[in-house]
Amino acid sequence: MGKTIAYNPLDYPIYVMAKPVGAMCNLDCSYCYYLEKGELYRGQRSNRMTDEMLEKFTEEYINCQTTPEVLFTWHGGETLLRGLDFFRKAVALQKRYAKGRPIANSIQTNGILLNDEWCRFFKENNFLVGISIDGPEHVHDRYRKDKGGRGSFARVMKGIELLQKHQVEFNTLSVVNDYNAHYALETYRFFKEIGSCYMQFSPIVERWGDRPDGLELLPPGEFPDTEMPPWCVDPLDYGQFYCDIFDEWVCNDVGRYFVQMFDATLAGVVGAAPGVCIYGKTCGHAAAMEYNGDVYACDHFVFPEYKRGNIKTDTLVSMMLSPEQMAFGNAKRNTLPRQCRECRFLNLCNGECPKNRISKTVTGEPGLNYLCAGLQKYYAHVMPYMNYMAEELKNQRPPANVMQYAREHLNKK
Numbered sequence: 001m002g003k004t005i006a007y008n009p010l011d012y013p014i015y016v017m018a019k020p021v022g023a024m025c026n027l028d029c030s031y032c033y034y035l036e037k038g039e040l041y042r043g044q045r046s047n048r049m050t051d052e053m054l055e056k057f058t059e060e061y062i063n064c065q066t067t068p069e070v071l072f073t074w075h076g077g078e079t080l081l082r083g084l085d086f087f088r089k090a091v092a093l094q095k096r097y098a099k100g101r102p103i104a105n106s107i108q109t110n111g112i113l114l115n116d117e118w119c120r121f122f123k124e125n126n127f128l129v130g131i132s133i134d135g136p137e138h139v140h141d142r143y144r145k146d147k148g149g150r151g152s153f154a155r156v157m158k159g160i161e162l163l164q165k166h167q168v169e170f171n172t173l174s175v176v177n178d179y180n181a182h183y184a185l186e187t188y189r190f191f192k193e194i195g196s197c198y199m200q201f202s203p204i205v206e207r208w209g210d211r212p213d214g215l216e217l218l219p220p221g222e223f224p225d226t227e228m229p230p231w232c233v234d235p236l237d238y239g240q241f242y243c244d245i246f247d248e249w250v251c252n253d254v255g256r257y258f259v260q261m262f263d264a265t266l267a268g269v270v271g272a273a274p275g276v277c278i279y280g281k282t283c284g285h286a287a288a289m290e291y292n293g294d295v296y297a298c299d300h301f302v303f304p305e306y307k308r309g310n311i312k313t314d315t316l317v318s319m320m321l322s323p324e325q326m327a328f329g330n331a332k333r334n335t336l337p338r339q340c341r342e343c344r345f346l347n348l349c350n351g352e353c354p355k356n357r358i359s360k361t362v363t364g365e366p367g368l369n370y371l372c373a374g375l376q377k378y379y380a381h382v383m384p385y386m387n388y389m390a391e392e393l394k395n396q397r398p399p400a401n402v403m404q405y406a407r408e409h410l411n412k413k
């Protein structure tokens with residue numbers, strides 16, 4: 001595909017998560033889906049984004065946004081390994097090409113390399129920092145280890161203390177795996193204690209396989225009966241994890257702590273957009289760009305068959321509006337099995353993420369989400385409280401009123 005369209009002609013948001021470094025990290029988390037992507041770039045001289053690529057991306061990314069504000073999202077590998085100078089250049093380039101438009105930056109990191117200098121930079125430039133931490137020490141260190149097999153908890157906590165010292169805005173990103181699924185309340189309370197007001201919990205759902213390109217984790221649709229790594233979460237445990245956290249949240253924490261899943265569910269109940277692709281009707285708006293400019297359908301679909309092109313030869317708009325990418329995004333809705341189409345929670349769940357649709361329905365139809373049983377358990381559990389909050393919102397009263405109702409109701413159970 002040649003470079004044709006440079007400006008976005010549609011009211012279609014385009015997000016591209018950029019990777020300043022490829023599959024390079026100072027940790028070696030057992031469950032990491034990303035480190036093996038180095039196989040796709042074997043033999044390359046470097047896996048760091050060049051300054052030229054950064055400039056090209058910055059200019060084009062700003063120009064293709066239809067909203068006044070432009071949000072840059074930086075991910076890795078370990079994002080901070082690209083060094084502070086790179087991000088100083090990034091901010092300078094953003095200023096140059098934004099021509100007065102507001103710019104926001106969010107960066108995802110394991111937190112190990114944070115020091116005073118990084119934190120000052122984040123504070124001065126208003127970065128939102130996402131920190132990966134799975135819970136208290138025994139939970140976090142279960143899988144988030146370094147290459148010598150040592151847990152990384154103490155180092156991450158030092159990083160969080162530095163962020164707090166410099167008053168950098170941060171949120172936490174955690175996985176839900178076979179282990180911490182059983183420590184829901186301990187994990188949630190730990191995050192409250194360390195001052196994480198915005199929490200996101202992502203399930204681990206992976207399958208092992210043997211692909212000719214050297215990748216060992218599979219996209220959906222391939223090798224249906226293959227083995228799952230032991231750190232994957234059981235669907236019902238996943239549902240219970242959220243139910244346990246919800247009960248504490250709905251009695252005490254509404255309006256003080258934000259859990260992405262609860263916000264998305266409430267949005268669905270009031271008929272608003274969920275704010276996160278996973279629970280949306282369609283997806284495909286958020287691509288991932290490798291350090292060398294290769295663009296993939298989504299960060300969870302970095303496989304050669306989902307590559308949309310390279311920013312050196314194709315524009316972001318032509319890649320994001322390509323028939324393949326549009327079909328990818330619409331497939332989220334168009335390939336739902338009957339069980340989902342007839343599900344009473346469809347408008348909230350929308351079949352969750354297509355990456356996790358690796359199971360079959362009771363009638364043997366493929367494409368059911370692996371987490372379905374847990375999702376149903378969660379939605380059934382929270383519905384009375386979500387409906388209560390929706391009613392309060394409709395009557396222009398604070399949704400936090402639900403706490404009184406929930407305390408009375410849950411205590412009776």
Ligand SMILES: C[S@@+](CC[C@H](N)C(=O)[O-])C[C@H]1O[C@@H](n2cnc3c(N)ncnc32)[C@H](O)[C@@H]1O
Pocket residue numbers: 025031032033034075076077078079108109110130131132133173174175202203204205206
């Ligand atoms: C791949 S890392 C890259 C950024 C950085 N190194 C970090 O750890 O935050 C991004 C996020 O993906 C999560 N993650 C890693 N492997 C995963 C998997 N198999 N399933 C779901 N999330 C995973 C990590 O815990 C982390 O929060």
Ligand code: SF4
Pocket residue numbers: 025026027028029032033034035076077078110132
């Ligand atoms: S720190 Fe991030 S990139 Fe590194 S191994 Fe862990 S999850 Fe993967």
Ligand code: SF4
Pocket residue numbers: 277278279283284285286298299300332352353354355
């Ligand atoms: S595949 Fe999943 S993570 Fe990727 S855009 Fe779609 S819903 Fe979001």
Ligand code: SF4
Pocket residue numbers: 339340341343344345346349350351352368369371372373375376
């Ligand atoms: S809860 Fe299960 S059946 Fe219902 S929409 Fe979600 S995945 Fe489909």
